[in-house]
Amino acid sequence: MIYFDNSATTAIHPEVLRTYTDVATKIMGNPSSLHNLGSTATRLLEASRRQIAELLHVRSEEIFFTSGGTEGDNWVLKGVAFEKEKFGKHIIISAVEHPAVKNTAAWLATQGFEVEVAPVDEKGFVKVPELESLIREDTILVSVMAVNNEVGAIQPIKEIAKLLEDEPTISFHIDAVQAIGKIAVEDFMLERVDFATFSAHKFHGPRGVGFLYVKSGKRLIPLLHGGGQENKKRSTTENLAGIAATAKALRLTLENFEQKTEKVRQMKSVIFEELSKQEKIVLFSENEHFAPNILTFGIRGVRGEVVVHAFEKHEIYISTTSACSSKKNAAAGTLMAMHVKPDLATSAVRISLDHTNNMLEVEAFLTIFRNIYQEMLKVAG
Numbered sequence: 001m002i003y004f005d006n007s008a009t010t011a012i013h014p015e016v017l018r019t020y021t022d023v024a025t026k027i028m029g030n031p032s033s034l035h036n037l038g039s040t041a042t043r044l045l046e047a048s049r050r051q052i053a054e055l056l057h058v059r060s061e062e063i064f065f066t067s068g069g070t071e072g073d074n075w076v077l078k079g080v081a082f083e084k085e086k087f088g089k090h091i092i093i094s095a096v097e098h099p100a101v102k103n104t105a106a107w108l109a110t111q112g113f114e115v116e117v118a119p120v121d122e123k124g125f126v127k128v129p130e131l132e133s134l135i136r137e138d139t140i141l142v143s144v145m146a147v148n149n150e151v152g153a154i155q156p157i158k159e160i161a162k163l164l165e166d167e168p169t170i171s172f173h174i175d176a177v178q179a180i181g182k183i184a185v186e187d188f189m190l191e192r193v194d195f196a197t198f199s200a201h202k203f204h205g206p207r208g209v210g211f212l213y214v215k216s217g218k219r220l221i222p223l224l225h226g227g228g229q230e231n232k233k234r235s236t237t238e239n240l241a242g243i244a245a246t247a248k249a250l251r252l253t254l255e256n257f258e259q260k261t262e263k264v265r266q267m268k269s270v271i272f273e274e275l276s277k278q279e280k281i282v283l284f285s286e287n288e289h290f291a292p293n294i295l296t297f298g299i300r301g302v303r304g305e306v307v308v309h310a311f312e313k314h315e316i317y318i319s320t321t322s323a324c325s326s327k328k329n330a331a332a333g334t335l336m337a338m339h340v341k342p343d344l345a346t347s348a349v350r351i352s353l354d355h356t357n358n359m360l361e362v363e364a365f366l367t368i369f370r371n372i373y374q375e376m377l378k379v380a381g
């Protein structure tokens with residue numbers, strides 16, 4: 001099997017799994033309990049939080065555990081909206097956000113908030129001057145992802161942060177789900193960022209666990225009310241095994257970060273080179289300014305799912321741009337926002353690599369690709 005769908009989810013790292021099972025079986029206390037089993041659980045919970053905070057160069061109190069990227073995005077959008085509605089009801093998101101942001105914003109629009117969408121250029125990068133022109137007196141939140149999940153465009157977070165330096169009342173949220181472990185932490189965890197969303201299963205951690213960075217002093221109405229866990233911001237008994245495993249996964253991911261990303265970059269550029277020689281191939285990702293792991297392309301005249309299934313027959317797993325859109329048979333939202341023509345957009349498939357892949361897999365992929373491409377040319381005419 002060759003697994004090139006690492007932006008959809010990654011395999012849990014064996015050491016991470018070991019941490020998970022160790023904690024789940026040996027640390028039985030609830031962190032809220034008064035007895036010493038509770039204190040042991042609390043110590044592990046706080047050690048995990050501290051480790052994540054250190055790796056991100058932020059403070060422990062700024063990390064809140066969640067159930068993943070979707071919850072983190074929902075929490076920021078709804079939490080900021082209802083926290084700040086007395087000051088304004090205007091929210092700006094980019095045109096290429098994940099449904100966790102896009103659909104939450106759409107729901108907020110049904111609750112009396114006004115959502116405006118900052119467009120992207122033909123490569124998928126947010127147009128900063130256009131975003132700037134949307135800013136108003138009553139804007140309370142700007143939400144832009146750091147790395148796009150469908151084509152891998154690295155968004156101009158630094159420029160947006162700079163722009164927002166003059167707008168201290170606007171909260172700035174980044175969805176960093178596809179950024180962590182792919183681009184340097186310093187490139188997106190900027191001083192001006194108020195909230196950042198993370199999800200463990202994208203970096204070899206367990207599914208259903210994530211964390212949110214909330215800058216000190218920034219207020220967020222809770223989504224979950226109850227027993228007051230997570231500093232009264234997110235009630236429910238903590239998923240301690242998942243949290244400890246997430247901290248381990250993050251440490252392992254950021255270990256030898258440069259070597260790993262270089263390896264991934266080289267694999268991507270070998271595939272890129274080969275694909276760019278083919279007449280009927282359209283490339284939606286590039287090497288510069290794009291995540292090193294994501295390469296999205298299409299074979300003109302051939303629907304993406306046909307290509308995905310053709311590879312699947314050889315036990316090679318890729319996807320139609322995002323796990324969310326693939327089953328709906330819909331063209332990728334990002335490509336539509338880039339004004340790619342619908343028939344071309346529906347041809348798109350995404351390869352998403354990982355440092356656990358290797359050049360032998362790349363070569364095997366390319367051998368199969370050449371055969372599939374020749375077959376598809378006959379279909380496409």
Ligand SMILES: Cc1ncc(COP(=O)(O)O)c(C=O)c1O
Binds near residue numbers: 008067100145
């Ligand atoms: C950019 C982005 N944001 C949010 C999510 C949702 O994360 P989760 O699956 O942890 O809910 C994803 C997952 O695909 C994503 O790619």
